[in-house]
Amino acid sequence: MRHFFRNYSLTLVFGVAFLGVLVAQALVGHADFNERQLAEGFQQISLWSYLTSSDFGVDVMENWQSEYLQFFLYIMGTVWLVQRGSPESKPPDEVGQQTDKEQQVGPYARLNSPSWARSRGLRLGIYSHSLGLVMALIFLASWFTQSVTGVVSYNEQQLGQLQAPISWSQYILAPDFWNRTLQNWQSELLALVSMAILAVFLRERGSPESKPVGTPNDDATGRTG
Known part of the structure; x- marks a missing residue:
């Protein structure tokens, strides 16, 4: 588990931070929306209604x-x-x-290169710009x-x-x-x-x-x- 976190910590930390901020935005946004609803004389809505709004x-x-x-x-x-x-x-x-040699594609691909990098034509073109x-x-x-x-x-x-x-x-x-x-x-x-x-x-x-x-x-x- 320690090795997994170490190897993928950049994605994991920022992914969790993103979810945390998104949840915070939803809660704060819901409170702000309901304050405006009250100020304008409208009924407040639930959190779920706000999330789907x-x-x-x-x-x-x-x-x-x-x-x-x-x-x-x-x-x-x-x-x-x-x-x-x-x-x-x-x-x-x-x-x-x-060049293909510098990018290690086609005939210059290594044995452990992605399979699409070892291909040719449209498949290689798509992967090259994926x-x-x-x-x-x-x-x-x-x-x-x-x-x-x-x-x-x-x-x-x-x-x-x-x-x-x-x-x-x-x-x-x-x-x-x-x-x-x-x-x-x-x-x-x-x-x-x-x-x-x-x-x-x-x-x-x-x-x-x-x-x-x-x-x-x-x-x-x-x-x-």
């Missing part, structure tokens, strides 16, 4: 889609874009997808879910104000949808550019996200410590 769904999905957009952009961007001196970047002379594809699919799925839960939440507010509801196609062009979306996107892009440039000048000893402490600022692009 559009209000909770849109709050969760708008954060998920922006996070997976961040991962997708960073994964794809670092194939072709570089930041000299950053451990988050490849060296400038390694821009691109690299991380970016999955991140993109999760982003699109959560963004779509955000739009669906968002229009339901928006229309509930419209009806509460005795105004006409709108369709999904109208909502995805509405300021409410794009305000929710863009305020998350800008924060994720800020985080990306901050990590790319700050890792050139700052250090965190022992972290693979940082260069070795004594490495010169403009040196060791892609090297971690």
